[in-house]
Amino acid sequence: LIKRGDIMDLRVNFMDLSLKNPIIVAAGPWTRNASMIKKAIDAGAGAIVTETILTQVRPNVRPRLVAKGQSMQNIRLYSDLALEEWEREIYTIKDYGGTVIASILAHSPSEMAYIAGRVEKFGADAIELGVASPHGEGIEVLSSNTDQIFNITKSVCQSVNIPVMVKLSPHATNIHKIGKAVEKAGASAISAIDTVRSILGVDINTGKPLLPTYGGYSGDAIRPIGLATVATLSQSTAIDICGIGGIGTYEHALEYMMLGATAVQIGTALILQGYDVIPRILDDLATWLNESEYSNLNDLRGKALKSLKSFEEIDVIPKKAHVHNPCPLATCNACVKTCFYDAISKSADQISIHDMACTGCGICLSVCPEKLFELKW
Numbered sequence: 001l002i003k004r005g006d007i008m009d010l011r012v013n014f015m016d017l018s019l020k021n022p023i024i025v026a027a028g029p030w031t032r033n034a035s036m037i038k039k040a041i042d043a044g045a046g047a048i049v050t051e052t053i054l055t056q057v058r059p060n061v062r063p064r065l066v067a068k069g070q071s072m073q074n075i076r077l078y079s080d081l082a083l084e085e086w087e088r089e090i091y092t093i094k095d096y097g098g099t100v101i102a103s104i105l106a107h108s109p110s111e112m113a114y115i116a117g118r119v120e121k122f123g124a125d126a127i128e129l130g131v132a133s134p135h136g137e138g139i140e141v142l143s144s145n146t147d148q149i150f151n152i153t154k155s156v157c158q159s160v161n162i163p164v165m166v167k168l169s170p171h172a173t174n175i176h177k178i179g180k181a182v183e184k185a186g187a188s189a190i191s192a193i194d195t196v197r198s199i200l201g202v203d204i205n206t207g208k209p210l211l212p213t214y215g216g217y218s219g220d221a222i223r224p225i226g227l228a229t230v231a232t233l234s235q236s237t238a239i240d241i242c243g244i245g246g247i248g249t250y251e252h253a254l255e256y257m258m259l260g261a262t263a264v265q266i267g268t269a270l271i272l273q274g275y276d277v278i279p280r281i282l283d284d285l286a287t288w289l290n291e292s293e294y295s296n297l298n299d300l301r302g303k304a305l306k307s308l309k310s311f312e313e314i315d316v317i318p319k320k321a322h323v324h325n326p327c328p329l330a331t332c333n334a335c336v337k338t339c340f341y342d343a344i345s346k347s348a349d350q351i352s353i354h355d356m357a358c359t360g361c362g363i364c365l366s367v368c369p370e371k372l373f374e375l376k377w
């Protein structure tokens with residue numbers, strides 16, 4: 001009998017860990033203790049990352065989470081369990097059969113190495129260094145500081161025998177340099193991205209921001225930022241990459257893998273859609289893979305990077321929009337409204353393209369609900 005998440009085709013080797021599938025649960029309140037983590041393991045996750053463990057527990061402000069649609073702002077600061085308490089939690093998770101990546105954060109390379117050594121003793125299979133959080137003091141101090149991230153990574157890598165992954169911020173202005181520094185320092189993998197600095201909104205009736213300080217933006221809206229960061233890291237480093245940000249479907253996971261990720265992490269979708277999101281992604285991924293030209297996930301990794309060019313490399317081909325009439329949606333006018341070149345008109349079920357006016361921008365292809373348009377030379 002195949003257990004959920006045990007589908008052979010989905011196996012990946014990620015930073016020396018043999019995972020039954022590439023779907024990892026990200027650091028966050030959904031991994032705040034062993035009993036929450038057991039739910040993720042039951043749902044079939046390939047591995048889990050603990051909520052970030054520090055030597056000093058921070059108070060939980062209230063409220064600290066606010067959602068709009070499938071995205072969220074949070075001002076939660078890491079684990080509310082002390083380092084010592086994680087000994088029992090990690091033991092329980094290991095005993096339950098889970099693969100544990102301990103997320104840790106400290107102020108100095110030596111303190112980071114100390115916590116790393118402790119969680120290794122507790123039984124963690126790997127470590128994720130959190131150097132990227134956009135609230136508290138995190139972002140200004142660390143996220144773009146190549147030297148400091150190099151020193152922290154090196155110090156941790158030298159003090160433990162388990163694989164070390166470094167989690168990067170989308171705010172790092174020099175992401176490829178940081179990726180290279182992390183690789184040089186001995187890390188086995190990079191994960192990206194942590195949340196994006198945000199204010200989700202302002203309540204115009206009270207005149208107050210929805211949460212009282214800047215926080216981390218996560219969920220659906222940040223996926224394009226995550227994809228770009230992962231693509232840049234794949235192009236500039238040779239170590240494994242774990243894609244994070246806005247993953248809620250198997251297609252999202254595949255997008256990250258086609259841009260070079262070996263595994264992916266899921267966070268916000270667990271809060272906004274529940275743990276069922278994991279078996280759904282796994283089942284859909286296995287079905288898609290079975291019906292695809294690929295025999296396993298390694299075959300498709302990095303596929304999209306081959307057509308990812310620099311702006312200068314793009315050939316300017318005089319393509320224009322073509323439409324497949326008739327349009328079955330009598331009242332839809334999306335293509336006409338969006339064409340700011342005035343190249344599209346519609347009469348009853350017939351759409352016309354004015355060849356001279358069309359500049360081939362391509363927006364009609366995205367807005368047409370019936371996918372009636374294509375760009376052709």
Ligand SMILES: Cc1cc2nc3c(=O)[nH]c(=O)nc-3n(C[C@H](O)[C@H](O)[C@H](O)COP(=O)(O)O)c2cc1C
Nearest residue numbers: 026027028052074078194218219245246266267268
């Ligand atoms: C409420 C909340 C708490 C989080 N706590 C942590 C944390 O303790 N450590 C960490 O490295 N990342 C933390 N994150 C960031 C997530 O691990 C992940 O990088 C981010 O949310 C993007 O992925 P997502 O869009 O799937 O949520 C947190 C995110 C949220 C929403």
